[in-house]
Amino acid sequence: MTSTPTPSAAAAAPTTSSGAPRVAIRRRRRPTTPYLLLLPAVAILLVGLGYPVYWQVVTSLQQFGLMQQFGAPPTFVGLDNYVRIFTDDRLWAVVARSIAFCLVNAFLTVAIGLGLALLMRAVHSGVRIVLQVVLLLAWATPLVAAVTVFRWLFDYRTGVVNWLLVELGFEGYAGYAWLAQPLTFFGVATIVIVWMSVPFVAMSIYAGLTQVSEEVLEAARLDGAGPTQILWRILLPLVRPVLAIVLLLQIIWDLRVFAQIRLLQDAGAPVAETNLLGNFIYELGIGSQDFSGAAAVSIFVLLLTVLLSAPYVRSLMKEDAV
Amino acid sequence: MKRTRTLATGLAASMTLALALTACGTADDDGGSTTADGTPEPADITLWLAGADTNDDLRAYLVDTFAEENPGSTLTIEEQDWADLVTKLTTALPDAANTPDVVEIGNTQSSTFTTAGAFREISPELYEELGGDKLLASFVEAGSVDGTHYALPYYYGSRYMFFRKDIWTKAGLEVPTTLGEFGDSVKELTTKKQSGFAMGGQDWRNGISWVFANGGELAVKDGDQWTSTLSDPNTVKGLEQWQDVFGASNLPATAKDVAYWDFLNDGTDGEAPDAATMMAPGWARWSIGDLTKNDKGEEVRDGMADDSTFDIFALPGVDGGVAPVFAGGSNMAVSAQSQHPELAENLMRIIYSDEYQTLLAQAGLGPANADFDKLMTVDADGNPNKFGEVTVATAQASKLTPPAPGWAAVEGALVLEELFQKIAEGGDVTALAAEYDEKITPMLNGQAG
Numbered sequence: 001m002t003s004t005p006t007p008s009a010a011a012a013a014p015t016t017s018s019g020a021p022r023v024a025i026r027r028r029r030r031p032t033t034p035y036l037l038l039l040p041a042v043a044i045l046l047v048g049l050g051y052p053v054y055w056q057v058v059t060s061l062q063q064f065g066l067m068q069q070f071g072a073p074p075t076f077v078g079l080d081n082y083v084r085i086f087t088d089d090r091l092w093a094v095v096a097r098s099i100a101f102c103l104v105n106a107f108l109t110v111a112i113g114l115g116l117a118l119l120m121r122a123v124h125s126g127v128r129i130v131l132q133v134v135l136l137l138a139w140a141t142p143l144v145a146a147v148t149v150f151r152w153l154f155d156y157r158t159g160v161v162n163w164l165l166v167e168l169g170f171e172g173y174a175g176y177a178w179l180a181q182p183l184t185f186f187g188v189a190t191i192v193i194v195w196m197s198v199p200f201v202a203m204s205i206y207a208g209l210t211q212v213s214e215e216v217l218e219a220a221r222l223d224g225a226g227p228t229q230i231l232w233r234i235l236l237p238l239v240r241p242v243l244a245i246v247l248l249l250q251i252i253w254d255l256r257v258f259a260q261i262r263l264l265q266d267a268g269a270p271v272a273e274t275n276l277l278g279n280f281i282y283e284l285g286i287g288s289q290d291f292s293g294a295a296a297v298s299i300f301v302l303l304l305t306v307l308l309s310a311p312y313v314r315s316l317m318k319e320d321a322v
Numbered sequence: 323m324k325r326t327r328t329l330a331t332g333l334a335a336s337m338t339l340a341l342a343l344t345a346c347g348t349a350d351d352d353g354g355s356t357t358a359d360g361t362p363e364p365a366d367i368t369l370w371l372a373g374a375d376t377n378d379d380l381r382a383y384l385v386d387t388f389a390e391e392n393p394g395s396t397l398t399i400e401e402q403d404w405a406d407l408v409t410k411l412t413t414a415l416p417d418a419a420n421t422p423d424v425v426e427i428g429n430t431q432s433s434t435f436t437t438a439g440a441f442r443e444i445s446p447e448l449y450e451e452l453g454g455d456k457l458l459a460s461f462v463e464a465g466s467v468d469g470t471h472y473a474l475p476y477y478y479g480s481r482y483m484f485f486r487k488d489i490w491t492k493a494g495l496e497v498p499t500t501l502g503e504f505g506d507s508v509k510e511l512t513t514k515k516q517s518g519f520a521m522g523g524q525d526w527r528n529g530i531s532w533v534f535a536n537g538g539e540l541a542v543k544d545g546d547q548w549t550s551t552l553s554d555p556n557t558v559k560g561l562e563q564w565q566d567v568f569g570a571s572n573l574p575a576t577a578k579d580v581a582y583w584d585f586l587n588d589g590t591d592g593e594a595p596d597a598a599t600m601m602a603p604g605w606a607r608w609s610i611g612d613l614t615k616n617d618k619g620e621e622v623r624d625g626m627a628d629d630s631t632f633d634i635f636a637l638p639g640v641d642g643g644v645a646p647v648f649a650g651g652s653n654m655a656v657s658a659q660s661q662h663p664e665l666a667e668n669l670m671r672i673i674y675s676d677e678y679q680t681l682l683a684q685a686g687l688g689p690a691n692a693d694f695d696k697l698m699t700v701d702a703d704g705n706p707n708k709f710g711e712v713t714v715a716t717a718q719a720s721k722l723t724p725p726a727p728g729w730a731a732v733e734g735a736l737v738l739e740e741l742f743q744k745i746a747e748g749g750d751v752t753a754l755a756a757e758y759d760e761k762i763t764p765m766l767n768g769q770a771g
Contacts, residue, residue, distance in 0.1 A: 065768065066438045066731075070416050070658075156574055157596070177574035266405065268524060268577040270743060271736050286409045287734035288765065289434075 053302075060295035069291065081296040090272070091280070091297065095304070098255060098277040101186060102308075105257075106250040109194050110243065113201025118231070120206050132203070139199035147263040150192045154178040155267075179269040186274070192260050197253065201246045208242035209235065241319060248312040255305055258282065277301050362664035364394030367423040369669060372652060373404045375477070375605060376426075380681055387672050395665055404428070408734050415440045418659040423666040425655055430723040432464040432473045432653040434730035437768075441465075441472035441655040442663055444670075449474075452674040453691045461690070464725045465653045476673070478651035478688035480716040481528060484586055484610060484626075485599040487633040489516075497635045499642050501535050505563065508570040511598045518570035520585040520597035522577030523746030524739040527648050528601045531637055532567065533560035534721045535645035541724040541766055548726040550762035552741075552755035561751045568746045572596075575746035578739065583609040586632070587623070601637065603650050604686055604713045634709065636716045649720035651688065686710070688717055726766040737762060 060081050062074040085091055116135070120128045153160050156177040165173035178184045212235060220230055236243070258278030265271050265279070275283065281301070285294025369384070381399050388397040400422065402410055408431055414420050415435070427435060435441065444452070449471050458475040465473025483504075490496075493511055498504040508518030521528060530540065538557030541550045551557055573580075583606050585597035600606075610632055611624040626632040637645040654673060656666040672678060679689040683697035686709065698710035723729060732738065741758045745751055 066412065066434065067768075069412060070438045070440050072439075175572065177576065180574045180576040266578075268522060268574060268580070270576055270740070272740050283735055286412065287736070288728075288731035289412060289734070290731075 056295045056298050059292050060299050062292055064292040064295070066289040069289070074292075077292075081292045082300075085293055085296045085300070094275055094277055094280045097275075099304075099308075101190075101276060102251060102254040102257075105190055105193050105197075105254040106247060108190065109197045109201055109250050109254075110247050112194060113198050113246070114205055114243070116198065116202035117205035117209055118235075120202070121209050135199035135202055138195060139203075141196070143196070143259055144263065146196060147192055147260050150188065150195075151264065151267045154188050156180075177268075179264060179267055182270060182273045185264065185269050189261055189264055189274075192264070193254065193257060196260075197250060201250065204246050205239060205242055208239035212238050241316070244312060244316055244319075248309055248316070251312075252305055252309055255308065256301070277304075362392070362395070362662065362668070364392070365662045365665060366396045366398055367660075367662050367665045367669065368398045368400060370400050370402050370410075370422040370425040372402050372407050372426045372428065374401065375479075375687060377685055380678075380685060383678065383681060384669070384672060387677075388669055391672065392665060392668055397669065407431070408730055411435060411440070415657050415659060418661060421657040421659040421661075423657060423660040423662055424669050425657060426476055426652050427473065427655060429461050429464050429475070429478075429649065429651050429653055430733065431730045432461075432655070433725040434727055435655075436465050436467055436472045437727040440658055442658045442660060442666075444471040444474065444656070446471075448667060448670070452670060456691050456693055458688075458690055458692065460649065460722050461651065461653055464722060465655065473653040473655035474670075474674070475690040476652045476654040477682055477690060478649055478717050478720075479603040479605065480649055480688070480713055480720050481531070481601050481603055481647045482634055482636050482712050482716050483599055483601050484583070484606060484632065484634055486586060486595060486597075486631065487629070488631045489595075489598045498638055500638050501532070501563065501640045501645055504638055505567045505570070508567065508599050512570045512572070514572075515596070516594065517572040517585065517597040517599075519567060519599045519601075520573060520582050521568060521571045521601065522573045522580055523568065523571075523575030523743045524577060525579045526738040526742040527579055527650075529564050529742050530560075530723075531601075531645055531647040532564035533557050534647070535637070535640050536560035536563065539724075541726060541762070543724075543726070548724065548728075548763070548766035550759040550766060552759050552762070553752070558751055558755055561745055561755065564742075565745050565748070565751060575743050581609070582606070586610055604709055607634075607686075607709055634712055636712050636719075639719075644715055644719045646719045646721045647716055649717060649722050686713070688713060724766065727768040728766045731765050731768070732762055735765070737765070 059074075061076060061078060062068075063077050063080075064074045068074045116131070120131055123131070152158075154162075156162065156175050156179075159178075161178070162173050162176055165176075178188050216234060216238075217230060220234055225233065256278055257276060261274065261276050261279050262282070265274060271279075271283075277297070281294045281297050284290050284297060371381070385397050385399065389395065407428065411425065411427065411431075414422060415425070452474060458478055461475030461478065462471065465471065465475075489511065490507070495507045495510065498507050511518035533540065533556075536556050536559045538554055538560040539551050540557070541548050543549075552561070568575075582597070582600035582602050586595055586600055587610060588595055608625050609623055611626045612628060613621055614624045616622045626634075637647055639645040654670065656663060656670065660666050674690065676694075679691045679694040680697060682689045683694045686698070688698065689695065695714055698714050699707055700710070701707045723733075737758065741754060744754050
């Protein structure tokens with residue numbers, strides 16, 4: 001292999017029996033390394049996602065309750081579960097609520113994250129490091145701990161929020177139960193979820209902003225562009241791919257939000273009126289042991305997620321192809 | 323431009339991977355040994371206890387005695403939260419590799435799991451050995467199918483009223499003798515800052531006492547079908563009376579069964595308490611009273627030592643006597659998938675031994691075996707114990723929720739929480755009762771709802 005083919009070697013090819021055929025074989029062989037490298041990822045996906053999805057699909061076509069969980073053979077019922085679920089008014093109320101909640105939270109999170117990222121770019125590096133550390137701490141706070149803290153803040157009897165409002169002169173908030181009404185419940189839930197997801201968005205966008213070269217900005221300034229114009233005409237178009245991907249991720253995450261809502265409900269809330277898709281599935285499957293109904297809703301949520309994110313994925317792919 | 327896009331792609335890829343890893347990260351490692359053939363070979367078995375009711379002394383007794391009587395074997399006790407016990411049991415019990423060997427389960431949840439075949443049969447011989455007919459009958463029934471026993475009573479508790487005697491006396495009120503009088507008294511004690519009777523709107527476990535007291539039922543069995551009977555005139559009467567009593571509570575209609583004892587204790591800096599009365603299981607006593615130091619120097623409540631400030635009474639019935647309250651408590655069963663059934667049954671023998679039943683009674687938990695009830699009513703020195711007396715009196719009058727196959731589903735889907743919340747918000751009881759009857763009846767019979 002160390003010998004490089006020279007004109008003379010090529011000319012001597014018929015006599016040296018080893019060189020030429022080896023080259024020919026190597027040309028014909030298809031490259032296997034990329035496929036080998038793909039294998040672990042595909043295996044993980046198949047085991048981690050493929051099997052559960054297969055199980056969900058099968059279960060959604062069966063009658064599967066507690067009896068079946070303990071060994072009774074399940075019966076095949078076709079699309080009965082889907083019919084039952086889709087004719088249930090509860091499902092459509094939950095779907096509408098979930099989509100509205102998801103969009104509001106995703107856009108709010110990205111807007112605040114963008115604001116913080118621009119702030120980080122503008123401030124002195126000392127201030128920026130403090131800001132980044134604070135954001136990282138919020139990001140690193142375990143979910144249950146964070147929600148517990150917010151539950152305490154908004155407690156009707158001993159919460160700081162009510163105390164503060166009363167001290168400020170809003171007497172009506174003495175003993176006000178934030179979690180008792182769906183609207184204020186989702187207000188609190190939005191604060192928790194936005195608070196927890198903003199750091200990731202802010203950091204990602206900030207990372208994108210650092211890639212914008214100083215020359216471009218300088219050129220713009222020389223041409224007389226003001227800060228607003230720089231933001232809208234230069235910075236945002238340049239970080240658009242990052243914005244698009246964090247918004248996509250945020251939409252997917254906020255659609256499958258579960259634990260925050262569940263933990264807030266545990267503090268005493270109108271459960272049926274505050275359920276989102278994840279909670280509805282949990283209540284159906286784990287709460288009332290209607291595993292097949294829950295599986296049917298899960299499949300529906302999967303399709304809904306694909307539907308909601310498809311335009312984004314398409315435009316992202318298009319951009320990558322450019 | 324190019325670099326930003328690479329960054330975005332990298333971000334997306336790493337997040338997807340993180341999601342995939344989270345999805346795979348939950349696989350449990352199992353305990354290991356899986357063989358058991360006739361003779362119990364040494365192994366480690368697991369007992370799931372629900373909540374903190376079984377205190378540390380009781381747990382230590384179980385662990386030590388088990389190790390002593392089964393050389394080479396050990397017992398691991400894992401505490402599960404009541405709130406997600408049904409979830410954990412649903413997923414762990416069918417799985418031979420991960421099932422706990424012996425489990426504590428709420429008395430009202432027993433029927434569902436027993437019917438589903440989650441538990442190992444307790445042979446008639448073993449049943450006799452563990453106490454037989456002396457075991458609390460209503461709990462035994464909840465854990466049996468057609469006369470075969472699967473889950474046995476572990477302990478019973480019952481609910482009674484804890485009240486601020488000083489506040490009641492100051493208002494010139496006596497311990498009420500009828501349920502109506504109770505309602506009037508607590509409403510009189512209610513101010514903007516103080517609940518006459520602290521109760522959450524979703525707290526149906528305390529609330530159904532009013533239904534039972536009025537002769538109402540939640541559901542009845544007709545033939546082999548269960549029917550929800552919220553619309554029964556007696557049930558409606560009870561629900562309406564509870565709606566009226568809820569007027570004495572400043573808690574939100576969405577509040578659950580919360581730590582009511584906090585409401586009865588003085589506030590910080592000796593502020594007036596938030597409530598004059600509350601209803602709770604007997605062990606709530608140890609969270610009430612003046613602050614004091616225990617042997618380890620920790621700050622604890624003195625267990626209502628000052629009886630001119632704190633006292634108890636049993637919820638009175640409609641026409642006097644004692645109202646039938648919801649019987650708290652739990653059952654104990656061996657998992658059908660247990661890999662060490664002999665060792666698990668040995669543990670059952672320890673739990674139903676005279677020594678352990680005595681310890682339960684002394685800890686204020688109603689013992690499964692009626693022979694030990696008398697230990698509840700006297701303290702260690704043989705003096706009458708009012709807490710034990712009221713526990714036994716209310717327990718004798720107490721009732722259970724319907725032993726229907728789908729009852730755990732009704733509880734798991736929080737249907738009753740929803741109904742009671744709507745009643746507490748002032749809804750029309752008759753209309754709500756009819757609406758929820760329709761919802762609950764199919765669930766009771768194990769049909770998916």
